[in-house]
Structures are given as structure tokens and as C-alpha cells.
Amino acid sequence: MTIDLGVLHGHVRVAVSRAQKHLLGMQSPHGWWKAEETTNVTMDAEDLLLREFLGIRRQQETVESARWIRSQQNSDGTWATFGGGPGELSTTIEGYIALRLAGDQSHEPHMRRAAAWVRMHGGVESSRVFTRLWMAMFGLWQWERLPVLPPELVMLPRGVPLNIYDWACWARQTIVPLTVVSHFRPVRPLPFGVDELHSPHSGHASRGPRGSQADGFRRLDEVLHLWEEKVPHRWKPLRRHALRRTAEWIIARQEADGSWGGLQPPWVYSIIALRLLGCPLDHPILRSALHGFDGFLIRETTSEGTVRRLEGCQGPVWDTALAVIALADSGLPADHPSLTAAGEWLLGAEVRSRGDWAVRRPGLPPGGWAFEFANDHYPDIDDATEVVLALDRLRTADTGFASRVRDAQERAVTWVSGMQSRGGGWGAFDADNTSTLVEKLPFCDFGRGIDPPSADVTAHAVEMLSARGKAGAPTVRKAVRWLLDHQEADGSWFGRWGVNYIYGIGAVLPALTAAGMPAGHPAVRRAIRWLAGHQNEDGGWGEDPRSYVDTAWIGRGTSTPSQTAWALIALLAAGETSDMVDRGINWLITTQRNDGGWDEPQFTGTGFPGDFYIRYHSYRDVFPLTALGRYLTARAENGHPHA
Template sequence: MLGMNAILDTAIERARASLVNEQRPDGHLCYELEADATIPAEYVLLEHYLNQIDEPLQQKIGNYLRRIQGDHATNPGGWPLFHGGKFDLSASVKAYYALKIIGDSPDAPHMAKARKAILAHGGAERANVFTRIQLALFGAAPWEACPVVPIEAVLMPDWFPFTMRKVSYWSRTVMTPLMYLTAKKPIARNPRKVFVDELFTRPQAQIRDWIRGPYKSNWGPVFKVLDSVLRVAEPYFPHHYREKAIDKAIAWTIERLNGEDGLGAIYPAMANSAMMFDHLGDKAHFDIAMGSIKKLLVIKDDEAYCQPCLSPVWDTALAGHALIESGATDATKAACDWLIPRQELNVVGDWADNTPGTRPGGWAFQYNNPHYPDVDDTAVAAMLLHRAGDPKYAESISRAREWIIGMQSTNGAWGAFDINNDNQYLNHIPFADHGALLDPPTEDVTARCISFLAQLGKPEDRPAIERGIKYLRETQMPDGSWFGRWGTNYIYGTWSVLCALNAAGVAQDDPMVKRATSWLISKQRADGGWGEDCESYGDAPAGEFHGYAAQSLPSQTAWAVIGLMAAGLADHDAVRRGIAFLQASQDEQGSWTEQAYNAVGFPRVFYLKYHGYPRFFPLLALSRYKQLMASNDRIVKFGF
């Protein structure tokens, strides 16, 4: 039999070869990014809205929607927000409508089950705001079902309680063309004249409580009254003022249309811009918007779905760390060289409103999104360039450092796209029933920025690092974990912070570190792996870990092992068992896959499955373990 070292070497070699094989000729990697049923369903409806129906594609999307339909105790016939999840009303309404408009009979067993579940949960009238707007655009619900968000908001000055600069980048890009649509109220072409009256618990004319609680705070009733006032007053707004707002919204959208990568490079914004340009009769910009949407489609032999966006920079930067750790020198160089020209050094995006004088220097998440670079991507990409050690990357690293420092919020932490974007009262307006209107600083992004700055080791950055560490001390959960905003969930947050604390030189016997490692070890499963599902973001008390009933995940096991190694526990039995799990779960191709969703767009609302996570995180964990076992000090020397 092979010795333990030889088995580890073989596992690393196979995983490295598999990852290198997936690298594209120009050096980058980009994996599928899967969400729930809502975006494929919305894409189906978009084609019917425009009467540009690709029948073979629609049938493949139908196959996808039928496959992911729920069929278990907590979801008997509806659609979940993540694999194996509970019934979600809004996703189910959209998926049902999409299947019906594709041609599925309402009497088909899968449709009858879905309809029964929808009605049992209050019917389509209780779906979220975005779903009700979608229905209104098809004439399948009245516009009274939707909250009032006057397009005049684009004209409001900074002192006004609600302005577009006060909400997150994704909210800005989604809402600006959407406000045009709610102002003009166009109706879908809907050539098959398909509606879903059967999803409402009563005739729509009898519904008087479209917008109601339960409210998240005392702000809710206040904003409900304000919505009622605006509903009466809006028809009397000065016409010239409305036209000025419409013109500004159109110009704002065109400036950020972003070519083939689309408005904000995210699906809802792209679709809203396409419908806006369609209504305007602006074919040139409409074609650009539709072209960007087509790039998001994943079309296979029997199925198809639409991604929420593309993740090439994130995938390439993360995979680059696995490649460099595993010794794939040429592949790492190719990845770094691909990243360099995608750093945004010229466009001063919306982020600059709160940090005037800071020069651009970040990377976007997608192929191209110059107005909206991502702080997290920038830290991970720049750490990779720094590790690569080529002097030609020095200027790029310097500009990334300058931008990251300029993006630190006043509480010492970092958000994903903006600074101090934390006016929480805005999450209580009727439009924000998803609770994700903002981009506040978070533990995981803060950890990555600390890791980057600490890895560079510049003494003048120490005050920024210390402010970030103070924030992390204050946000540690009572059980020792940290919340993970952009990855599922407490495992992700805790791994991220432990890496940052190690890079920043926080002692391994610091109580903060010891509580975190004790928590991680306590969550290891009998098979040696770790697994946490998206219910950790659900209705349970804050900090409550929710494990999969019978499943450890390669990506989350890798996070936990990397976090423990960063905390100086490379020799701990938990790490050894985690490494053994990764070796045992490696597939015949030398890589890993997982059905479970492993990330989050908006907690409790929108979840993601990065198909690349189980491809590169286990390789990073195995390679780091090998390096530490061969060293004398067992010290992780990098921030990531």
C-alpha cells in the first residue's frame, strides 16, 4: 500500500491536474454559478414579455424547473431557494407561471401539487415585491399590488432620507430601470395570453391588503402610511419633474450599460434595462441588454438555466491560490496575467461618492463591471499577485492597496461595494421586503481586507488593520463563530476571520482565536467533514448553526481545515480527519462536486451554488496541509 505521504501527494497531483485542465487558454477559470428557480423562470417570462420565444430553449428550462421542484415534507410541491430547502412562495409562483406559459397543463400532477402548496401559503398575493411587480408587468396582478417607488427618487439630494446613493450597488442597478417600468406601467405582449388567476386565494378585485405586515420593526407601519400617501399623491407630481427624472434614469442606465456584460453585470438589472429599452423603442441599447442576458445562459443537452451573473475574476483569483499552493507555477502565472488587465484603474464608480479622492484600483466580480468593483475580489486577487512575486505586478498591487484602504468604513470594517452603506431604516420600506437593500460592512469581507494588508506588511497600514480587528472582536458570536455574509455561513465567516487574525499576527492563544477553533472543532461530523446548510440564515436565533442531516461538503470541509491550520492547529486530529475526508471524497477525475448550495446572495432571500468551490478549495487545503507537515514551524505565511 502507498504510504500516507504518497497518498496525499497523489490526491494533490490529481486535483491539480484536474484544475489546470479546466483553466481556459487565456489563463482564467469560470464555473457555473447557479441560483434558484426564480431567474430561469424570469428568463422564460422575459421571452414571453417581449414575444421573442425560443421554443427549444424554453423546453430545456422547463426540464430544469421540473427537476428542482420540491418533493418532501417541508416542501411538498413548491420550489426552494436552495437544494433541499423549504418551500418558498415567491420562487414557486414564478416557477409555476413559467411552466404554465411554456405549456404545462395546470392539471398536470406537478402543477397541481405546486398550486396546492402556493395556496396553502397564502397565494400569489402574499408573494414578495419583485414577484408582484413581475405579475403586474403581465397584467396578472394590478399595479396596486406593488409599493410606490417614485422615479423622482433619482433626483433626490443627499440629505433626503431615500436616495439611490443610499442603497447598495445591486439595488441601484435593479431599481433604476425598474422605476421607469413602474412609472410607465407597460404590459407584456404575452402572445399566449397566459395568466395565473388560480394562484390567488380570492378574486384580485377583493384584495385590499396587498401591502401589509408582519413588519420587521416599528418603521414598517410608518412606511406603510407613507406608501398610502404617495399612492394618492403620485398622479399629481409635476409632469416636468417626472420627465426630468425619467431622462436621468435613462441616461444613468445607458452610462452603466456595460456592453455585453450588462447593467451591473447581474441578471435582474439586465432584464429590467432590456424591458425599459424595449418600451422606449431604443433597439440599439435593447440589443446590447439582451446580448448580455444571453451570455448568462447555461444550455446543456436536456436542460438549461439562466445564471444570475458570471464569476470569472472570483473563480480565477480563488483557483489561483490553490494553483500556487499546489506548485502549478505556469498555471498560476497565466491566471495572474489574465487578472492584470481587468483591474479597473480609470472609471470612478459609484463607490467614490463616500470616499472622494480615492483612486480606482479594484477588480469586479465579473468579466467587466467598471462602475462596481468588488472589495472582496480585489483583496483575493491582489493577495494572489503578491504571492506570485513577480515585480511586474507591483503597481497593480499598490493600486489595489490604495483602493482597499480608501474603502474602509468608519466602523473599521469593509463592505463589498460601498462605504458606510448601512442606513438600516431603508430595509423597512415596503419595497424592501427582501431586507437586502443595503451593503453594510461584514465580517468576511473585513477579514479578507485585513489578510491582504497584513500580507503586504506595510507598517503604515497597521492602524487600518487594528480598526478591522477591533470590529471582528466586537462581532464574534457568543459561541466563538463569525457570521458569513457571502458564503454559507458560520463556517465560511469563521474560516475567513481565522486566516485574517493569523496574517495580522494575533496570538494563537488569544481568547478570540481559541473560542473560534473550539467552535469549529465542535462542528466536525463523524465522517471527518463539515457541512452547514442555508437554514443557518433562516428563522433560528442568530449564531445557530444548522448542519445538513447527513452530508459533509468538500468546500466547507476545506474552509474549516484551512481555518484551523491558520490558527496553528495543523497537527490537531480534527485537521487530520478533515484531510482524510477530502481524500476519501475525491472523485475519479481527481476533483470534487457537491449538490448543496454553498454561498448566499441575500440571506433568507437568494442563495447561490458556486460550482467551482469544490473544485479548488479542497486542493488548497490539501496542498497547505502538505506544506505545513513538511515545515518545522507549522506557520501559515499568507493571508489567504
């Protein structure tokens, strides 16, 4: 396809103007941006189950949540972990139980299809531990058939294997309250059973080769079961102290909005744990926790009636930083009132307190940003880097504002630099959180239990530090070497927090360029060849989340605005001027809606590779605008008068 560059550039300018107007219209009066983050129906199922457990489930919210859960069911009766994806066993089981709780009967066609699929795929016996734990709390599974999590775990000192700081922050916040649940083994019987979800052909899980770690941990679990079930509590002198320590740990980490880390799993399990420990529902801690869910609820009217769904997380800091970068890089004046308002809000969101990250970096002063509205305990590298880059783009005559921006950036540079892991990369929340031992526990059969360095987070740190004049610093040189060492043989990089290899390349190439790597470097050329080989016929790029578990899907998928933008951002950073870039830009402008936005039903964000995905509704707007703006800048710099 031959593209008239003069015509294309004119269309790009129009597209940029419309996209800017659309994005500016989404800004809060307080200065921030926040778009919805869609996950899967386990959020809604567990919300209903939590309320049933606490005795506060109401009919209206049940009807509205059930309506949403039904709307997400696939034609084969299953529920998936991402839109358009295949059925997933545990998600389907939890969706099914939630609908039974809402009054749907097992003989109804949609329920029969779900149950048949579950049986065909191993039944509840093959589901993940967390699903069976929820079932145990309602008498649908036996506690004796679940792995034991003793509360004494919280007392293990730092440095001892399996101490709670060996877990990633999201796993740590979940495991600690679950030790309380594991101790009490509560049962709140439901007026129905789920025998129809059991498979007559499922067997017991393999314990692994004799002498292996898996076999060793299963034997340890057997010993813990004997300890829990046969030894009276009065002979467990540390148990009462462990439960008290666990309660104190949980309470100390509740955020101002009532959440724990702004994440659904630790939030839900912390509520259950504190209730089991005797905390009344009208206590300020639990009252705040339950009220906080209101801010995570989305209710909308559909043709079937009002639906109610729960966000698993919210990322206003992330959304705001990306929006500022998109608007500034597409030509919005650096002193535009919307950008200044966003900068003020971001400065107010800076985390100046010490969190769990300080366990491994006790001498490091705080400075950075978290993902959420309220999360003082777990700032992260990704948000800190993007906020610094966003603040870099602001200019104002207010010297006081400029001084506060500079001070916050300097604190963030110090903190991010100090959070580098020994090998040269960065994890998301913790430094050197790489011990895989915790992931061998029988309890850990879902997601990642640790937070090792990833290419995308490391790349964002390199890009930010380079923008702050640190490109030649040993910290950055070591990180660049880490990135080169972790490039895949085909030229791509694995994307930990975005789907998938397109996201990895979209993060790494701008970072390498910012650090001074020439466009002709072999690593850069290999990445460009990968993008060229995976461009769709329509000019865009897309990658299905199944690429995390099935190599046949790597770089393959329907073109999406965000993934096309990531590819273009990478190519433009490397100075690429080929027809490949023009075709990608053309795809973006021809798929733009009249209101300036883009449609993207696909899930392009990642929570846990292979297990949990996120549809960031902001991605479809901020990344295409960034790509279009940088395209015009690159063309102008290369002497194209139409740009």
C-alpha cells in the first residue's frame, strides 16, 4: 500500500487534535485521570461470597452482580480470565457458585453447560487452592484437603527462608490474613451443594519425584496438618502470640481509603481475618474497609437492567502520568492549565513514608509514587519513573511549583536508584525479591509469588534516569547490560506487566535510546526486525494474552490501539522511518472514533502472566496519542515540511 505522506500528516494532525480534546475532557476537576480497569468475574463472585460470609449480602446488589456475571459467560458455559479468551476452570467455578448464590438453579441451561465443562476439565478437584478455600468457607470443600498456612509464619525473622518478606508485596498482603483463616477454618453452610461440579475421574495431585522440593513441601504440609488437627491449641504456645502479631501487621497496613494495598485479594482476606479475630462489623477498621468498596464499584444501565461490577484495582497515578506524557508529547503547551493541575495533584500524591520495601533497603530515604489513590505502604518503581517523566514535561512561571517538582524528582531518582536489584534490573515493588522457594509451597498455584526484575520495569527506570542526566551512571550502565542479557533470541523482550513481547519492546527500545545506544546496535536491529515480522496486514500490531502460555500466540492477535502504539513508540525511538511506521500510523488514524478516542475491548494489561489480566481503559487513548505526537515530531525533525 502506497501512502501519501502529505495527506497522512494532515490526517495525523487532525487525529491528534481530536485525541487531545477527548483526553482533556476525561480529566477530573482535581487534576487526575482515572479510567476503569476491567478484570474478570472472580472479583464479583468473591464480593458476593464475602458479603454472604459476613451476613450483609443484600438482594439488590446480588441481582445486579449476577446480571453482570451472566453477561460475561461464554457460549460454552465458561468464564474466561480475559475478554475473548478461552474458559478457565477456577474462574468458571467461582462464577457458577456466585450464580447459585443469586438463585440460579443447577438445571438451567447456562448452568448445566458450565457444570458439564467443569467436570470435563477435572472438576473442583483440579481448581486452584484459592477457589477451594472459598468453597471450604461455605462447606463445599473440606479444610483438611487444603494446604496449611500457620500464623507462626509471620514471626519468621527476616533472612529465614519463607519469611513473609520473601513473598512479593501482593502475595505477602494476601498470605498474612490467610494464615488467620487457615487457623480458624470457618464454615458458613450454604443452602445448596455443588456435587455437579465434581469430576469422578479426577485423581490426587502428584507429590513430585521422591526427594524433590515439591515432594518435600508436600510432606511438610502433611506434618502441619497433623499439628493443626491433632495437637490441642493449649499445646501451641506461640499460636496466640502469632495471631496477635498477625492482627497488628494487618491493621498497620490498612490504607486511608479502607483498602489494603488498593487490591481486592488482600482487602477481602484482611476483612475476613479481622472478623474471625473478633473485630465487629461496626468497628472503624471494618466499617472503613467495607465502605471503601463503594469507590471501586461500577454500576451501569444495560438492555438487561442495571449491572454492578467491582474493579480489582484502580490506577489514577499511572493514568495521570501517562495522560500528561501523551498530551505534552503531542504538542499541548507545557504550561497548559490541565497539565499544571495534573502536576499539582501528582505532587500531592507523592509517598514520603517508609513501607515494606524498607525491609531490604533500611537506609534508603523514601520518595516515589504508588499506583492507587491511597497506598502509602507500597509505592512502585513503574509509577515513580512515569511520574518523574511526566513532571519533566511541565513548565510554569511559578518558581515555587518548579522547586517542588525538582525536589520530588530528586527524591524519586534517589529512591529508584536505591531499589535496583543486585543483578542490575528492577522489580516492581521490592528489591532482590527473587527467592523462588515460596513458590514451591502447595498453597502457591496461582500467579507469581515473588517480584523479580522485569524488562519493562527496568526499561522504564533506565529511561527516567537517563532523562534526568544519569545515562552514564554505573546504575544505568549496569541496567542496560541487564536488558541486553535478557533480550530473547528472536529479538524481543518479555513483557511482565503488559501483553506481552510488544509491550516489552515498547518499553526497552525508548530506554536504550535514552541511555545513548545507537540505532544501529545489533540488539536494536533485532527488535525492529521482530516488530516488522509481526505487523498485521492491516498495519497494526496485536498480541493475545495466550502468548504467555502458548508460544504460537507470541506477537499474534487482532490489532489494538495500545499495542500498535507501543510498537510505534519503539520504532520511533529507534529512528525508524520505513513504510512500516507509516502503515502503523495510518491504522491508528483510520480506527479513531469521531470523538477522538479508540475502541479496545481486548485485554492488554497483565496482572499475573498466564493467570490474571487487566483491561486498562486508559491505554486505548493515552498510548495512541503519544505515538501520533512523537510521529509528528520525528517527521518534523527529519525535514518533512508537512509535519
